[in-house]
Amino acid sequence: MITIALDAMGGDHAPDVTIEAAKVFLEEVPNVKVKLFGDEAVLRAKLQANDRLEIIPTTEIVTGEDEPVKAIRGKKDSSMVRAAQAVKDGEADAIVSAGNTGALLTAGLLVVGRIKNIGRPGLAPLLPVVSGNLGSRFILMDAGANADTKAENMRQFAILGSYYAAKVLGIPNPRVGLINNGTEAGKGSALSQAAYDLLAEEASINFIGNVESRNLLEGVCDVAVTDGFTGNAVLKAIEGTASAIVRLLKDKIMGGSTMAKLGGAMLKDTLKGMAKDVDTSEFGGAVLLGVKAPVIKTHGSSDARAIVNAMKQAVTIIESGFVQEATDFFANE
Amino acid sequence: MITIALDAMGGDHAPDVTIEAAKVFLEEVPNVKVKLFGDEAVLRAKLQANDRLEIIPTTEIVTGEDEPVKAIRGKKDSSMVRAAQAVKDGEADAIVSAGNTGALLTAGLLVVGRIKNIGRPGLAPLLPVVSGNLGSRFILMDAGANADTKAENMRQFAILGSYYAAKVLGIPNPRVGLINNGTEAGKGSALSQAAYDLLAEEASINFIGNVESRNLLEGVCDVAVTDGFTGNAVLKAIEGTASAIVRLLKDKIMGGSTMAKLGGAMLKDTLKGMAKDVDTSEFGGAVLLGVKAPVIKTHGSSDARAIVNAMKQAVTIIESGFVQEATDFFANE
Structure with a gap:
């Protein structure tokens, strides 16, 4: 089953809108799991975990002021890095975040990783x-x-x-x-x-x-x-x-x-x-293309609907086989 | 007396709108002369020369398709090059054109010329x-x-x-x-x-x-x-x-x-x-800054009012002493 890693602490209105987005997404989209990374007490107070929703406790937050590379290397237990790591480890298929753009791009590059022979994701x-x-x-x-x-x-x-x-x-x-x-x-x-x-x-x-x-x-x-x-x-x-x-x-x-x-x-x-x-x-968010799994950035000011749309977009990308096709193409370059 | 060189043949609606612009400008602005460069027969049919309006016959036209440097070097008797040359020779104080942008910038650079110590006009x-x-x-x-x-x-x-x-x-x-x-x-x-x-x-x-x-x-x-x-x-x-x-x-x-x-x-x-x-x-047109006299580009689709505004802008620039002040500043760099 497809699993989306959602950075619950990213964005101007987190975690309220990310919690709401997770709820709405699970109602609207069957047969997809959500892993929600963030502050355990806050998330558990507002959400009931079930067989399609897992809450992964994290203790740090990447803020808008953080320097991207420093944040990704330094805040190992942040919701953003842990969500990216879950994708890297095969525990999730895509990451969605409304957090610090530069940091998310860095997480895509350094944690999720580039497709072979891609010089720079875009x-x-x-x-x-x-x-x-x-x-x-x-x-x-x-x-x-x-x-x-x-x-x-x-x-x-x-x-x-x-x-x-x-x-x-x-x-x-x-x-x-x-x-x-x-x-x-x-x-x-x-x-x-x-x-x-x-x-x-x-x-x-x-x-x-x-x-x-x-x-x-x-x-x-x-x-x-x-x-x-x-x-x-x-x-x-x-x-x-x-x-x-x-x-x-x-x-x-x-x-x-x-x-x-x-x-x-x-x-x-x-x-x-x-x-x-x-x-x-x-339409969803902006996608980092050239990495091994969908990394989707939504506006910092995103509401729950925008985040739900980005999560649906992640599912569409995964179901399309885009990453595999791109990987095959560049493998032969 | 300040003299504006107007490229009568430049722009999508030339020379109708440039002729109209010259008329309106002379009515609205006293004590400024206009030199109109273009097809003599057409201009004389629609305009009466007087002590503030001079028609300068030219035989060539720089078109929107012309390659800029080639046009400025090759079409020596074009309305645009002759207007720029008049500024260079001290017969006019500024040039206004709705013609080919790249060609006008090239005319500014190669004919009117850079202020001393300016690397590239902008x-x-x-x-x-x-x-x-x-x-x-x-x-x-x-x-x-x-x-x-x-x-x-x-x-x-x-x-x-x-x-x-x-x-x-x-x-x-x-x-x-x-x-x-x-x-x-x-x-x-x-x-x-x-x-x-x-x-x-x-x-x-x-x-x-x-x-x-x-x-x-x-x-x-x-x-x-x-x-x-x-x-x-x-x-x-x-x-x-x-x-x-x-x-x-x-x-x-x-x-x-x-x-x-x-x-x-x-x-x-x-x-x-x-x-x-x-x-x-x-507000007028876009000005090429860093050359020895005002070179003003108005949109190719300019109407007479837009060209009149650009001509007035040329007068304001000349009266402000901007070029001299910039020249003095960069002379000491």
């Missing part, structure tokens, strides 16, 4: 396509697992992202684009030019060439490949702009005329539907 | 602060003049952007932030770490440390410094996200219930006001 969030093919999504990779990235890493991101899009998201022949400062071939930095050449030569992917970050939300590609520094800046620019515009709209309505307020009230359902269209937590 | 668009201090703006630099950037270039961007914010925008002691993948010191790529150290040591600026692209539109800093590749990706991600969200809202209203449509109609003025708040063309 972080792959799913982002919504908000015009045209509404409801679909694309992968951005690397969104920040690496501060410095080589072209060869980007070739591997493209392959991993492409497998993920095909196997897990069910997108046939996913279109792989390279984020660049122009769409023409030959554009860009020394790094993006070198990456372009490697992607163009890579037979296992459907490379459509350069794409601009301006067109990502239009669904210009299914897998947007970039170095981890640029990807992190692009992800945060998209998230920050979306929330700033929505906030501006709210402020304008609330601070506007009576007619504006009334108009806003009449649009309430529309705006709610729109918020849902751009809410990435509907 | 492109500095003004972006709106859309929450908190609404109506204010910040500079993003470099937004893409350079595909590959060194830390020392970024130090110069910080100084140039800071002078620009203070002298031209009138922001006292502008806050300079470095775009990075986290706010803590020590974060980031090898490049951003090296840039951080140079900015922290630079006495002439008010460096506030790392900023994340997520917080730019909240006005987290007045000058956001980054390398040209990341800056380009961030700028386009912000623009693309803003327009995707606005389009999504429109689609939802138009495709929604009768109540949604009515609500949308009642919010029309609010949405218009909001569009104005996030419309960067209100």
Whole structure:
């Protein structure tokens, strides 16, 4: 039976939302086990262990302020490290955490471990396509697992992202684009030019060439490949702009005329539907691709629903056979 | 008298909008001359030259498809190159163009020329602060003049952007932030770490440390410094996200219930006001900083109003003495 390791102490609203998530997940998903890592007294006060729910007591917590490598090496009895160790030891099949991103990526790299021949794993969030093919999504990779990235890493991101899009998201022949400062071939930095050449030569992917970050939300590609520094800046620019515009709209309505307020009230359902269209937590979390098991990061501010979605995403990934397929591919490189 | 060189043939809607812009500008702004470079027959058919408007006939056009360096070196009688040459020769004080961005940057670099001791000029668009201090703006630099950037270039961007914010925008002691993948010191790529150290040591600026692209539109800093590749990706991600969200809202209203449509109609003025708040063309264009005279790029899709605003911005820059002050500063480096 599939087992999900949940870091009960990770995130801004832990452990309340992780406890709630574990409950809801077990109700909604049959035949999957949950191992909950965290403060024993707190967890036992709110949860009854049963044959599909195991509470694993841990005594330390990785905080948002912790330096990632130091935390993973030093806090051996933290909920995050113990959950990752359970995956490493074969006692769980995937780890989900809303905790310190850098620390979770480090746990994925150092504890769960890289797939053979993968140079650097990359972080792959799913982002919504908000015009045209509404409801679909694309992968951005690397969104920040690496501060410095080589072209060869980007070739591997493209392959991993492409497998993920095909196997897990069910997108046939996913279109792989390279984020660049122009769409023409030959554009860009020394790094993006070198990456372009490697992607163009890579037979296992459907490379459509350069794409601009301006067109990502239009669904210009299914897998947007970039170095981890640029990807992190692009992800945060998209998230920050979306929330700033929505906030501006709210402020304008609330601070506007009576007619504006009334108009806003009449649009309430529309705006709610729109918020849902751009809410990435509907899709689950960001997955670290290139490691031996699914390592899924949800937003620090995640509510129980976002964590449940990430846990379901873990099940989908495991059932898809993605990791095995990627492992087989890179074994022969 | 200040003279603005306007590339009449640059942009998607040239020369109609550039002709209109020249007319409006001359009506609105006294004591400034305009030199209009372009197709003589077309311009003379629609404009009457006078003592403040000179039409300079040119026979070539730099198109959006032209390779920048080749275009600037090869199309010597293009409206863009001739306009830049007029600035170089002291016959005009600034150039405004809605044409090929890469070509205009190249014209700025190769024709107008760098300020002494400036390694690489950088492109500095003004972006709106859309929450908190609404109506204010910040500079993003470099937004893409350079595909590959060194830390020392970024130090110069910080100084140039800071002078620009203070002298031209009138922001006292502008806050300079470095775009990075986290706010803590020590974060980031090898490049951003090296840039951080140079900015922290630079006495002439008010460096506030790392900023994340997520917080730019909240006005987290007045000058956001980054390398040209990341800056380009961030700028386009912000623009693309803003327009995707606005389009999504429109689609939802138009495709929604009768109540949604009515609500949308009642919010029309609010949405218009909001569009104005996030419309960067209100501020003028993106300025190439680090060259010997203002080189201003407006969007290819600019209307006459956007071009007029960019021409006014050129006048403000010239009257501020920004170029001379920057020249004096870097002369002593």
